[in-house]
Amino acid sequence: MSVRALVVDPSAPAAVRYAEVPDPVAGPGQVLVDISHVSLNYGDLNDARSGRVPAGAVLGSDAAGVVVQAASDGTGPAVGTRVVALTSGAFAERVAIDVGALAEVPETVDLAVAAALPVAGIAALRSLRAAGLASDTRVLVTGASGGVGRFAVQLAARAGAQVIASVGSAARGKGLVEIGAEEVLIGLAGLDRPVDVVIDSVGGPQLVAAWNLLAPGGHIQSVGWTSGEPAVFPPYATVGPAKSLASFVIEGDAGAELAVLAGLVAEEALAVEIGWLGSWEHFTEAAEALRGRRVSGKAVLAVRGNCRTRRR
Incomplete structure (x- = not known):
């Protein structure tokens, strides 16, 4: 057979x-x-x-x-x-x-x-948990129109965070405000205040730019690299007030978290x-x-x- x-x-x-x-x-x-x-x-x-x-x-x-x-x-x-x-x-x-x-x-x-739900939803859920959220947290989600990005926007907003969504074009930003983003940016243009958490799925130069926008004590979770471009940090970019860039991979059983995500969809609390x-x-x-x-x-x-x- x-x-x-x-x-x-x-x-x-x-x-x-x-x-x-x-x-x-x-x-x-x-x-x-x-x-x-x-x-x-x-x-x-x-x-x-x-x-x-x-x-x-x-x-x-x-x-x-x-x-x-x-x-x-x-x-x-x-x-x-x-x-x-x-x-x-x-x-x-x-x-x-x-x-x-x-x-x-x-x-x-x-x-x-x-x-x-599985890869994108689990990546969004676990990376946000790893970064840590509070009601006053400023969260930047890059590649926000993609699978991980859309889930991250919604889950961060549900946790009470202020969510900034970064996309590649105006067309790809459609619908992000309706699901929880307070701001939608093309790239990082116009973002002039520090952020506390970055959920990054783009990598490349945008990852470097996001690092420069990170507040002291902030965290970047690197969940993807859709740009396919290298990230080149200038000298001394990583010297200064403590902040972190963490690699991300899904490991271990995901059943309990899949149940949470499926339940949110059933409740119409996750689109x-x-x-x-x-x-x-x-x-x-x-x-x-x-x-x-x-x-x-x-x-x-x-x-x-x-x-x-x-x-x-």
């Missing part, structure tokens, strides 16, 4: 191709999930080209679907439960997933919407922007749109059933 999957192939367009892979076998603390939707991240595209995910391995981290086999040790959700998961090798028709890596999806939340929605048969198109910064929010791929491609 086998299932269809998207696997890494450095010679293929977007370094990914379709392949038949062995039907997954669940371990004692795992469930089998029939995947209905997955979402695509910049990190997935970089993983496919960098060698971090080896050739022939299944790509992906974000998935939502339905449990078709419960865990043999009695843990986790029952057969028929709708779930969202953050797991390696997510881009396949069926995946074995650790019970700690998934959460139940409320009935009012579409699985396409749930699939957009999920899907800027590209279509069949996974159009993976290359989705990848090109994401790399070309033509996607606001998330790109979501339907694994099962027909899905009409939507672009914004």
Whole structure:
């Protein structure tokens, strides 16, 4: 038996191709999930080209679907439960997933919407927690129109912070005030007061500029590097009042936090922007749109059933 999957192939367009892979076998603390939707991240595209995910391995981290086999040790959700998961090798028709890596999806939340939560939502939630927030915190979110950015804007605003959203163009700033940003800037133009926290997904020269805007005691969380450009700090830029730049990676089980995020979506307290929605048969198109910064929010791929491609 086998299932269809998207696997890494450095010679293929977007370094990914379709392949038949062995039907997954669940371990004692795992469930089998029939995947209905997955979402695509910049990190997935970089993983496919960098060698971090080896050739022939299944790509992906974000998935939502339905449990078709419960865990043999009695843990986790029952057969028929709708779930969202953050797991390696997510881009396949069926995946074995650790019970700690998934959460139940409320009935009012579409699985396409749930699939957009894992990497971007967890990155936003954990990076904000790591940086520390208070009601008077000034938070700068760069790349605010992207998946992580939109979640970070909303979660920071919910915590009572003053949120400044930085985007690449006026068009990409659309809707950010409505979800919690007090200011929307093109790049960092016009930002002349220090900020306490930066959630940065752009990197490059903008990261250096954000460092210069950081107040004493402030923190930058580096969650991405979509610019692909080097960050060059001038001499003595890191000498002075204490402030920090922290690298970020998602580690450990994410199930509890996925439950929090899915619950906020169900309560209509967290909006999920899907800027590209279509069949996974159009993976290359989705990848090109994401790399070309033509996607606001998330790109979501339907694994099962027909899905009409939507672009914004």
